[in-house]
Amino acid sequence: MKKFNCSIFLIYTFAFCCYSQLSQDFETRIEESGLDLSYPLGCRRTKDHEVVWLHEGKAIALGNNIFNNDIRFAIETPYDLDRNLMIKNLKPDDAGRYQCKEYPDSNGSIIADYLLRLRAKASIPVSSDSRVNVLENDEVRLWCNATGLPVPKITWYAIESNNQQEFIKDIGVKGRMLGISNVSRYCSTTFQCQASNKYKETYPVYKNITLDVKFLPDVQIKVRVNGTNFLVADTISSNRAEQIELVCDVFANPLTKITWYRDKTTIGHYSAGESSPIKNDKDKTNYLYTLTNIQTNTKEPRYWSFPLVFQADGQYTSGKYWCEVTNEVGSSRKYVQIMQN
Incomplete structure (x- = not known):
């Protein structure tokens, strides 16, 4: 389910018609x-x-x-x-x-x-680009300039989805400009401005403007041993030969690169656009690890999961594991300590 959830502010705008100077009795x-x-x-x-x-x-x-x-x-x-x-x-x-x-x-x-x-029928000859990029916590203004006579009324909507069905929701803003302050990641949605003047009109004309909010990655590591339920912990103890599965869960926009490390050694990484993860060939112990394909969420494309699987093998697999995620906004990382009983 995708819902509009952000703080809008009103922008009062005035339209000026520029004609040569009219006499008082025109x-x-x-x-x-x-x-x-x-x-x-x-x-x-x-x-x-x-x-x-x-x-x-x-x-x-x-x-x-x-x-x-x-x-x-x-x-x-x-x-x-x-x-x-x-x-x-x-x-x-x-x-x-x-x-x-x-x-x-x-x-x-x-x-x-x-x-x-x-x-003239209502039209929207100029507007914001069909896709507008903004950083989280910034301010953004989306606009639609409508023409026609009678002067069109402009109403703003957010396009939401529920059970794979889209519908539009009136967000209570009228006028040519939509302002959003302190933009959050949850403001990422497609907005629609509709212009209507009821003149030779079957349906209002509209423009869709997608707001793409870019933000620092959120990272979490979940762990399970021998196929048990996943848990989130800073330290995990295991016995020799037990199967360890670490999953790096990421919420980021955009996603550029996810990398797994053991202590100071790079195990492997996945970069956006690649078909599969790439191991570090210079690591002599890379045969111990399996990097499975990135798992994505069709309902929320900003969620990613990057699993790392290995068998506990004493000194070769004990240590601090960490997942680092980078994008154009910055980088984030999480750690988990794997210890052998």
Whole structure:
């Protein structure tokens, strides 16, 4: 079973729409992409001046003449002084600020000022990478930038699993940013940000972001003699010819290398990516030891077990055994003393 378990904090963010400066009396028009304007953008010239239409500060029409050679644009003049701008088959690039100004006029007096916005389905064009690495106890921020009109609402979920079935859990965070402080190893999970604005929407759009928490290995040695139950102890006494099995249990992310030692002698090691353990060929007593393949846990891939098996044989096998595990965060080790009765 995998569950979300970490400390989140709220990050308040503000979105700023950057349009050229709007006049105090501007009008917002919300229209449908792919359709015509529901009615023209109105403008009426004065008797002394013609008008120029601007889109995001760029002239697109003077008087009755359209500059951009786009047949979707037209100046309509139901009355002599009218210079109304009509746009058909609206496209996303048509959104923005439209101004009708007197021409020529050194002051550039604004007659009409509009902000044209087009309804759009929710989308998440940019977000955190699909996989984010962080060290345990650090702070991390995951983010999703959603666009659309109406403005999408963003909700964060954690993907959990139970009996090999995945489901999503609402973690109570809304907005473009998810912050996690003092990240623990138990925060390693896949988060999902969903964006929804109910416009032409069957399901919310989403992005999955996997948080990979790297941490110092936890190591434990368990021991059993002649196939009895495993136990954890600092010292084990055995009789000659008894079979000793030491298992190095590791919880680490990532796992780089596990090494078994007897006193100062290296017995053998396993490195991540290798098909099997490798013995120390320089150790003349390595024939006494059997290094079995790494055992893994399919439900929790960060758990590893590295068994070492041998028969008690007096001075050759008595001593301090230790297992050392290293990764990019650091190294950890555990010891057990094997004594012969």
